[in-house]
Amino acid sequence: MKGLSPFARNNRLEIVDASSCGIESLPSHVMKNFTCLRELRLHDNNIDHIDGIKELKSLMILKLSGNLVRSMDKIISVSKYLSLRDLDLR
Numbered sequence: 001m002k003g004l005s006p007f008a009r010n011n012r013l014e015i016v017d018a019s020s021c022g023i024e025s026l027p028s029h030v031m032k033n034f035t036c037l038r039e040l041r042l043h044d045n046n047i048d049h050i051d052g053i054k055e056l057k058s059l060m061i062l063k064l065s066g067n068l069v070r071s072m073d074k075i076i077s078v079s080k081y082l083s084l085r086d087l088d089l090r
Contacts, residue, residue: 008033019043019063026052042067043088050074054081065090 003025007016011033023045031052034040038058044066051074053062065088069075079087 003027003030004034005030011035013037015039015041017041019045021045023047025049028052028055031055050078053078056082058083060084061086063088 003023004016004018007013007018008030013034014036016034016037016039019041020043023042024047026042026047026049028051032055034056036058037056039061040053040056040059041061041063043063046068047064048068048070050064050069053059059082062082062084063086069089075087075089
């Protein structure tokens with residue numbers, strides 16, 4: 001799997017755990033389909049761009065540990081669009 005497109009068919013999902021699935025990107029055109037998503041677990045993938053996360057207005061919990069995102073500036077610029085209460089970047 002290279003992305004979350006297979007999950008996007010069900011826009012009522014509230015929790016998605018796609019840890020260790022080989023995901024490389026989170027494109028906005030896919031992420032905007034997750035209108036009800038409250039928790040997204042993406043541990044141990046190959047994600048280096050998280051711009052699509054800003055489409056997830058309902059997101060409260062984001063788990064990104066073990067990915068390739070290295071810039072806090074990227075994370076801060078995206079997270080300002082969200083209402084996160086739990087962010088895991090270990």
